Amino acid sequence: MLKRMILHDVIRLWVLLTTCLLGGLILNEMRPKPLDLVYVPPHARLGQSVARLGASASVTTVPDGDVARDELERLVADRGALILDARPEVFYRIGHIPTALSLARDDFDVRYPVLKASLQVWGSLPLIVYCSSSECDDSRMVADALHKLGYMHVRVFRGGWYDWTGANLPQEKEP
């Protein structure tokens, strides 16, 4: 009896798993920005977005170097740089470095046209991009994308959000 009960559970589990996978596919189609059926790696997705936004293939110089936390702290206080948050927007809303704007790596093709005017107005200032920590590549990818789009003074804050909050520095939240 026990074996039969466990067998029934396993069959029900398979039915449930199949239904959920199908449900996930249907749910995905209902999203404003559905996932493609075949996975595309982040750098390739960003490359596609940058190409669509008209990047110049002739840009060959490398972006400026990294920025350390104490230097970023000064730049934030003096408003000496335009800070860009490359993390998904949901994390930006929960908390971000003061004055930072959201330029999430995965929403680059949507967010960049919105920010383009600000980026050009503040064009003389360096752009500083950050993501969660030194473990993530989003900031580097976004910095490279901006560089390809013609922004010459792009730097990366490698320590990212965890380094900033770990030092108990001020943060802003979105309402």
Added chain:
Amino acid sequence: MNQERLIRSGLSWLGRIVLGVAFIYAALWKLKSPQDFADNIAAYQLLPPLAVNVFAMGLPVFELVCGLLVLSGFYVRVGALGISSLLLFFGGALTLSQIRGLKIDCGCFGAHSWLDGTPWMAFARDGILLLLALMIYRFAVESSAQSNLARSDR
């Protein structure tokens, strides 16, 4: 005997709340940003590109349903078995990633989650949750078997 049943029932309730809440929370974060979850899955380098996104779309739904089943008490056995299978799958993937020296985000509670911690923390958490899920499954099976016996005696 009654005291033992009471303790089992209490433990089962507590375990169901912990597991249910953990899996519903994890599923909601993954459903919120499926692309990040797909990136997490891809980083493990275990699935082909065609399977990565299908899993990223479907697995959070499965996690959510299993969490709801365990929490609500409706088809607890299936929910607990589902959660056990998921934890074994995640544990296996984590083990392989460590053996291969991959430096990746666990992605257990969605991308960039403060709950993810180090791989060892993820192992420990998976182990504890797996024990809880197996305990709930065992209690539920025993309880169903007793109910069936009582019914057949009548």
